Amino acid sequence: DSGVTQTPKHLITATGQRVTLRCSPRSGDLSVYWYQQSLDQGLQFLIQYYNGEERAKGNILERFSAQQFPDLHSELNLSSLELGDSALYFCASSVDFVGPPADSPLHFGNGTRLTVT
Amino acid sequence: AQKITQTQPGMFVQEKEAVTLDCTYDTSDPSYGLFWYKQPSSGEMIFLIYQGSYDQQNATEGRYSLNFQKARKSANLVISASQLGDSAMYFCAMSRIQGAQKLVFGQGTRLTINP
Numbered sequence: 591d592s593g594v595t596q597t598p599k600h601l602i603t604a605t606g607q608r609v610t611l612r613c614s615p616r617s618g619d620l621s622v623y624w625y626q627q628s629l630d631q632g633l634q635f636l637i638q639y640y641n642g643e644e645r646a647k648g649n650i651l652e653r654f655s656a657q658q659f660p661d662l663h664s665e666l667n668l669s670s671l672e673l674g675d676s677a678l679y680f681c682a683s684s685v686d687f688v689g690p691p692a693d694s695p696l697h698f699g700n701g702t703r704l705t706v707t
Numbered sequence: 708a709q710k711i712t713q714t715q716p717g718m719f720v721q722e723k724e725a726v727t728l729d730c731t732y733d734t735s736d737p738s739y740g741l742f743w744y745k746q747p748s749s750g751e752m753i754f755l756i757y758q759g760s761y762d763q764q765n766a767t768e769g770r771y772s773l774n775f776q777k778a779r780k781s782a783n784l785v786i787s788a789s790q791l792g793d794s795a796m797y798f799c800a801m802s803r804i805q806g807a808q809k810l811v812f813g814q815g816t817r818l819t820i821n822p
Contacts, residue, residue, distance in 0.1 A: 592751065623808065633798065633812035646807035680752060684808060695742070696808050698752035 593617065594699035596681050602705045608669040611702045613681030615662055621645075621684045622664040623696060624656055628677035639664055671706045678703050709734045711799050711813035719819045720789050727774070728784040728816050730799030738804045741782040743773065746796040746815070755797075758782060759804060786818075794820045 593616035603609055615622050624636040635648035639658035650656075653671075658664040668675060682696040710733040720726045732741065743755040758766045758773045766773045774783040782801075786793055796817050800810040 592753075621807075625810075632814055633800075633810075635809045635811070638807045638809070646809055648809055678750060682752070695754045695757055696810065697754065698744075700749070700751045703750075 592697040592699060594619075594681055594683050594697055596679075596699035596702050598702060599700065600703050600705075602707065603671060604707055605671055605673060607671050607706075608667065609671065609704065611666040611668070611679055611681075611704075613664045613666070613683075613699060615664070615681075615683030616697055619683035619685050619697070620662065621694075622658055622662070623682040623684075624650075624664070624666050625680040625682065625698075626677045627680060627701070628674075630674075631677075633680075636666070668704070673706050676704055676706045709736070709739070709801050709811040711801055711811055713799055713813035713816050715816045716814075717817045717819070719821060722791060722820050722822050723788055725785060725787045726789050726793075726818065728786075728797050728799075728818065730782045730784065730813060732780050732782060732799075732801050734801065736803050740802050740804050740808075741773065741775065742800040742802070742810065743771070743782075743784045744798045744800060744812075746798065748795070752798075756784070789820050791820050791822060794818060 595614040620641045623638045627633045636650040638646040656666045678701045680701045682698040685694040712731045739760045741758045745753045756768045772785045796815045798815045800812045
């Protein structure tokens with residue numbers, strides 16, 4: 591168990607809808623990352639937050655947004671959903687934003703599997 | 708831009724044998740980190756091992772070792788004495804050392820351990 595909690599585990603929704611994915615990082619971790627794993631694109635970095643502030647952005651669509659709350663949990667909001675948004679969405683956390691990866695590797699949650707029909 | 712290439716879509720190995728999973732990378736960054744993650748059929752991503760580009764020695768973690776050849780831009784994962792529980796997808800990834808761990812992943816290798 592990585593200590594990173596993601597809810598829900600599965601989500602089935604229709605095109606055009608909006609969903610929210612939730613992530614609780616490991617105790618003590620200040621950084622939260624979101625990744626998307628799809629069949630055609632593989633694993634892609636979406637966005638990173640550190641202690642409530644956005645710090646890095648990857649291939650995140652404008653229809654997607656995220657935030658990190660004062661208690662450090664994070665939410666990923668996906669809107670105007672399309673069939674191509676079906677994927678496994680991972681949250682990962684680490685201790686330190688600036689520390690070397692050897693000291694603070696990313697620990698991934700079990701993911702939320704989103705199916706858009 | 709960073710790129711990871713894993714050329715083995717699938718591998719089949721007998722239990723207790725050693726296995727090498729190939730990974731080559733491309734980057735213009737002077738310093739970078741290389742990672743291996745394991746994804747069992749249950750879906751979670753499990754961190755296995757890390758190698759920094761300036762590390763003099765190859766990284767080892769239990770039965771896992773990373774064969775880092777900088778001149779060849781390769782970072783192969785070696786699993787010694789394979790076990791049935793090693794059956795999974797394995798992903799090689801890289802990122803810059805400084806700043807956010809914006810991991811760039813390869814397409815993965817599906818490893819199957821046969822009894």
